[in-house]
Amino acid sequence: xxxxxxxxxNERTFQPQSVRLMDQVSEVMRFYHxxxxxxxxxxxxxxxxxxxxxxxxxxxxxxxxxxxxxxxxAVNKNVAASTQNQAFNALRFLYKQVLNLPxxxxxxxxxxxxxxxxxxxxxxxxxxxxxxxxxxxxxxxxSMMYGGGLRLMExxxxxxxxxxxxxxxxxxRSGKGDKDRTTLLPTSIQxxxxxxxxxxxKTFEQDVCDGHANVWLPGALAKKYPSAxxxxxxxxxxxxxxxxxxxxxxxxxxxxxxxxxxxxxIRGARQKAGINKRVTSxxxxxxxxxxxxxxxxxxxxxQKLLGHKDVKTTEIYTHVLQQNLGAVVSPLDMLGSPxxx
Numbered sequence: 001x002x003x004x005x006x007x008x009x010n011e012r013t014f015q016p017q018s019v020r021l022m023d024q025v026s027e028v029m030r031f032y033h034x035x036x037x038x039x040x041x042x043x044x045x046x047x048x049x050x051x052x053x054x055x056x057x058x059x060x061x062x063x064x065x066x067x068x069x070x071x072x073x074a075v076n077k078n079v080a081a082s083t084q085n086q087a088f089n090a091l092r093f094l095y096k097q098v099l100n101l102p103x104x105x106x107x108x109x110x111x112x113x114x115x116x117x118x119x120x121x122x123x124x125x126x127x128x129x130x131x132x133x134x135x136x137x138x139x140x141x142x143s144m145m146y147g148g149g150l151r152l153m154e155x156x157x158x159x160x161x162x163x164x165x166x167x168x169x170x171x172x173r174s175g176k177g178d179k180d181r182t183t184l185l186p187t188s189i190q191x192x193x194x195x196x197x198x199x200x201x202k203t204f205e206q207d208v209c210d211g212h213a214n215v216w217l218p219g220a221l222a223k224k225y226p227s228a229x230x231x232x233x234x235x236x237x238x239x240x241x242x243x244x245x246x247x248x249x250x251x252x253x254x255x256x257x258x259x260x261x262x263x264x265x266i267r268g269a270r271q272k273a274g275i276n277k278r279v280t281s282x283x284x285x286x287x288x289x290x291x292x293x294x295x296x297x298x299x300x301x302x303q304k305l306l307g308h309k310d311v312k313t314t315e316i317y318t319h320v321l322q323q324n325l326g327a328v329v330s331p332l333d334m335l336g337s338p339x340x341x
């Protein structure tokens with residue numbers, strides 16, 4: 001049985017059956033297995049686009065209306081460049097995938113300005129203090145994020161089969177951009193992780209006894225291999241403590257833990273550690289990249305570990321390196337002691 005199904009390009013071959021436009025949007029997105037968050041975001045922008053143009057049907061609008069709307073987001077709503085890009089992608093999906101209409105590639109709205117902001121990075125001492133003020137599972141999760149440069153949802157979506165203890169790495173499946181990659185599994189936490197998985201397996205075995213063993217599977221794998229959802233290797237590394245009902249299918253499953261728990265634990269640890277920086281789960285990923293570069297790791301290696309498509313994205317971390325600042329003396333410190341006349 002293949003570990004994951006092969007990825008298929010989103011060529012439009014599916015004809016939605018629903019009459020209402022937004023139902024068609026949902027049908028097409030679920031046919032191509034878009035994530036729940038992407039579906040929610042695209043649905044929002046499509047509705048907002050229609051509302052902005054007095055509820056005209058998108059098939060009656062074209063390039064001019066799209067440009068006007070996207071420019072409105074930049075000028076009147078002052079949205080970030082990434083937000084404007086998301087709205088653009090939602091409308092492109094609507095026209096090409098749902099309505100099967102041409103979408104002008106030369107659309108040129110007023111663009112949102114993309115400010116250059118340096119990421120918040122913790123020192124290694126601050127990372128140690130942060131982790132020391134976390135407990136049990138939260139510390140393990142934060143350690144894996146920092147130790148492997150994981151995004152929050154990449155961590156939560158890890159499956160048992162994605163961990164390779166023998167080689168000391170883990171595999172991120174369908175990360176940002178729907179890409180797979182391999183990253184580091186620190187030796188220092190492997191014992192704790194193995195103990196954690198033993199506890200998780202007990203919960204899984206109890207679910208099997210109770211007839212509740214079931215986990216969400218990507219793509220068409222659930223149909224092709226109906227027993228896979230009840231197998232150990234497909235279970236989440238960090239499963240929820242309670243069963244829940246899938247909002248789309250109504251099936252009762254054990255999903256992964258909610259991201260809010262780790263986010264809250266990180267905020268609490270920051271306060272206890274007395275760190276006067278804005279620290280989020282993503283700060284651990286920023287710190288991972290910066291500390292690797294500080295230690296002399298080749299930037300191309302860091303790029304692959306982070307899963308960046310372009311090395312220019314990784315280069316932002318070179319602006320926050322601390323390795324050479326110790327040799328720089330502030331001009332204030334060069335002044336002699338002031339003399340009084």
